[in-house]
Amino acid sequence: MAIISYREALRAAMRDELKRDENVVIMGEEVAQFNGAYKITEGLLKEFGPKRVVDTPISEAGFIGLGIGASMLGIRPVMELMFWSFSYVAFDQIVNNAGNIRYMSGGLINCPIVIRGPANGGTNVGATHSHTPEAILASHPGIKVVCPATPYDAKGLLKAAIRDNDPVYVMENTILYNDKGEVPDEDYIVPIGVADIKREGTDLTIVAHGRAVITSLKAAEILEKEHGVSVEVVDLRSIRPLDEETILASVRKTHRALLVEENKPFCGVDAQVAYLIQARAFDELDAPIGRVSSIDAPQIYSKKLEDLQLPYPARVVEAALKVLA
Amino acid sequence: MAKPAVITHPESLKNPAGPSEYSKHPVNSSLTKEAKIALYTKMARIRHFEQRCIRVYQQGKIGGFLHLYVGQEAVAAGTISLLGKHDHIITGYRDHGHGLMVGMGMKECMAELTGKVTGCSKGKGGSMHYFAPDKNYWGGHGIVGGQAPLGTGLAYAVKYRGEKGSCFTYMGDGAVNQGAVHEAYNLAALWDLPVIFVVENNGYSMGTSQERSTAHPGCLAKRAEGYNMAWDVINGHDVYEVRAKTAAALKRAHEESKPTVLEIFTYRYFGHSMADPDKTYRDKEEIKEYRDKKDPVFLFEKELLAEKVLTPELVESINAAAMEEADAAAAFADESPEPTQADITKHIYWEEDNRGKNSTSSGTIIFE
Incomplete structure (x- = not known):
């Protein structure tokens, strides 16, 4: 390897x-x-x-x-x-x-x-x-x-x-x-439509895809070290097809969900994921679903502000604590 | 109910156009008597199918848009009659004539129009989306000019596989102002792809005449020069001329792997689609002029009568048979079942329709 x-x-x-x-x-x-x-x-x-x-x-x-x-x-x-x-x-x-x-x-x-x-x-x-x-x-x-x-x-x-x-x-x-x-050097494929648990946890499910997964993993570290919270990070890997069962299984385990993506919020991927969770795991939820997206504006040029426009670990931590409150 | 237009117009008889100057061209003179009769029969079949469609549409059985090919028959007939094993076809939404020419049956074509499961696309495509890949026919595309890059890609695949073939990529005159067409022209010329772009110029992009829509240096095909591409203009009322000039483009594609733009002048007798009342942008006199003097089916009929290939009796029996076939197609469409609700979610993904142990995906792909 x-x-x-x-x-x-x-x-x-x-x-x-x-x-x-x-x-x-x-x-x-x-x-x-x-x-x-x-x-x-x-x-x-x-x-x-x-x-x-x-x-x-x-x-x-x-x-x-x-x-x-x-x-x-x-x-x-x-x-x-x-x-x-x-x-x-x-x-x-x-x-x-x-x-x-x-x-x-x-x-x-x-x-x-x-x-x-x-x-x-x-x-x-x-x-x-x-x-x-x-x-x-x-x-x-x-x-x-x-x-x-x-x-x-x-x-x-x-x-x-x-x-x-x-x-x-x-x-x-x-x-x-x-x-x-x-x-691996050898031949393998990652089947399309299979999500991956990138970090196991028991208190909160974070659902993310793309770079938001990396951001969420960093936030999960902070949440564990500074707040004693055990976070599970589900990496969708595939948007369509969508691995609904892995998302639902994680939510049924942790009873709390935070959705993180780099899209703008309106009709983002997580709008669909939020619908899924409330439709099929409503009774499992101990708190409203939380969400972190990019700030809703065309992407700004200013580097300093763009770093704030996208989800970053501290913002994910803050949103997670709200869902956990 | 409006009376269907008839194929034999008495005015046409009064204005004999004389024999085609392309009748002696080798590609035409080499045709057997049977082949000439078959070509005429195919043109007549397109005419009668389309005219039968008008009635079915007026009976309220065809939804959406219906773009008729009446008046343009010699374009599809002349070009497609030359195609061989590795020659492919793709066109826009005025696609019935091409479908019948490649050998699609009237029944499957009519049933598609009425949205039946027996239609060529199982009732999922409609008038603008006929497909018969087993006959090298890749549609039937609804967005003006959107098929031009696809046709260029089909030609790319032919060349990639080392086949002696081509792709005839048809479009209307309105399509020449679409960016996708110009991008396709550039790629075809840049990469020496065996594409023949056929601009079926019927004078109107929907209700906007060529004069009001297109800046050009005398003809639309000449735009090919900007891409260092060969081009030609063709009288689309003379199927012999269409064949003669198309043969040269096909030879260029097969032997040099070079593209060509052919602009074929033609005319449609009905509105842009059946939704077009056809009352505001052209004169009735203009339509009459074309019908009377330049009707491609009738001119070829006269040509073949003069050549003694056809006889009046044969003309009558061919047309009667075509009308009968169109009637049978309409009856077939009537009797055919509708698709079921379960069919709505079939044929979206190959993977879903062919689930097996080699599947490369899982998860939810059709959402509630």
């Missing part, structure tokens, strides 16, 4: 799958000669050549749509978006075409495409480059969305996504790219 970064884990997943299946093609802006804007695809052009690792023009609607069309004929494109924020100019392709084609054809056509890239704030780049569209996209039946928080999950989920026969959108986080963790 090697200790590698989240970035290297994503690269290892793509390398494995490029070797395993000749129909896998990596495509995106700067993925080949430039070695990737965030160096995720570094070295893949050299190893696999220009047929398998393809630079595209800055033309998201065009090249994402091209990948969707190619996937209908059995190619398995892994498309990099430099930022998921750029998906907005390709929205018709991503939602109407990839998300609807199976349904509208009565099951005659599949779209086994993967679109991956970072979807996060916190990098001091302003509102246009800081969108977190996992809730927006997961609200469309036909689409799958995953948000890995650790190197292990990044590799396993990306490999599962590439083998999946439906469109899977992988939302990463640039702030996590250098995080390191244990990742």
Whole structure:
């Protein structure tokens, strides 16, 4: 078991799958000669050549749509978006075409495409480059969305996504790219739709995904050390499909729930999770469900304020104490 | 109930257009008598199917939008009649003609319009979303120009797999102003993809004429020059001309793996869709002019009568058979069952429809 970064884990997943299946093609802006804007695809052009690792023009609607069309004929494109924020100019392709084609054809056509890239704030780049569209996209039946928080999950989920026969959108986080963790060298997948208990506890359940998991784990440490509270952290890993049973089992154990995400609050992922808990575990709750999201404004440029806009450990601790009160 | 339009218009007989100058083109002269009759039959079938659809729509059995292909038959017929094993097709929402040309049955097509489970998309797509991937037909797409990148991707896949094929990517004249179309043009030319973009120019993007919607240097196809792409313009009322000029584009795709933009001038006799009363943006005289003098089905009929391939008796029997087939399709659609409520949540995900031990996902994917 090697200790590698989240970035290297994503690269290892793509390398494995490029070797395993000749129909896998990596495509995106700067993925080949430039070695990737965030160096995720570094070295893949050299190893696999220009047929398998393809630079595209800055033309998201065009090249994402091209990948969707190619996937209908059995190619398995892994498309990099430099930022998921750029998906907005390709929205018709991503939602109407990839998300609807199976349904509208009565099951005659599949779209086994993967679109991956970072979807996060916190990098001091302003509102246009800081969108977190996992809730927006997961609200469309036909689409799958995953948000890995650790190197292990990044590799396993990306490999599962590439083998999946439906469109899977992988939302990463640039702030996590250098995080390191244990990742097996051998072949494995993390099944899509299976949440992971990242920390066991008995007093409070925190449900999170993406970098909010890391933030929540830090908050859990503080809560234990400074307040003597035992917190369980459930990492959703996948937004759609959603592992409802793991969430509910944890809430039935702790009887209190705090939901943490980096989305803005309105119709965020946690709106769905909160509905789920009240619908199926209402009698188990000892307190109203708590929630921490980004402060509800377009992402601010100012670094100092952006760090306050996103959930951070102290804010999670404060919200947790309210749920525990 | 409005009387269905008839295929043989007496005015047309008074204005013989003369033989097509493309009848001697090898791609046409090489056609057997049977092949010519089959091509005419397919055009007549499109015409009669569409006209039968009008009645079914007026009976209130077709919901939503219904975009008719009447008047444009020679475009789908001429182009698709040339396609081979590795040639693919994708189009916008005026998609019935292409479907019938690739060999979809009238019954499954009609039943789709009435939302029945026996429809080609099991009642989940409707008029704008016909699909027959087993016949290389990838739809049927509802958003103007949205299919252009998909068609380019189908061509990319053909090239990736080393097949001698292409993708015919159809769109209307209104689509040429969509960004996705330009992005597709650029990728097709940049990567030498075997795409043939077919602009079916019927003069109107919905109710807005070309003059009021599009800045262009004389024709829409010429925009291809900006992408260093080959282009041509075609009289879409002459199926022989459509075949002759399309053959050159297909050769370019097959032998050089290069894209082409073909602009085919055509005309629709009915409104943009059945929801368009067609009273505000064009003159009745204009429609009459086209019907009388440029009707593609009738011109081909005359051509083949002059060639002695068709006889008046054969014309009558072909049209009678097509009408009968359309009637049978309407009856089939009437008698077919509706999808059940349980069908609403099928065909969303491959994974859900094919659960097994190799499944790569679990969890809740359809929510209450």
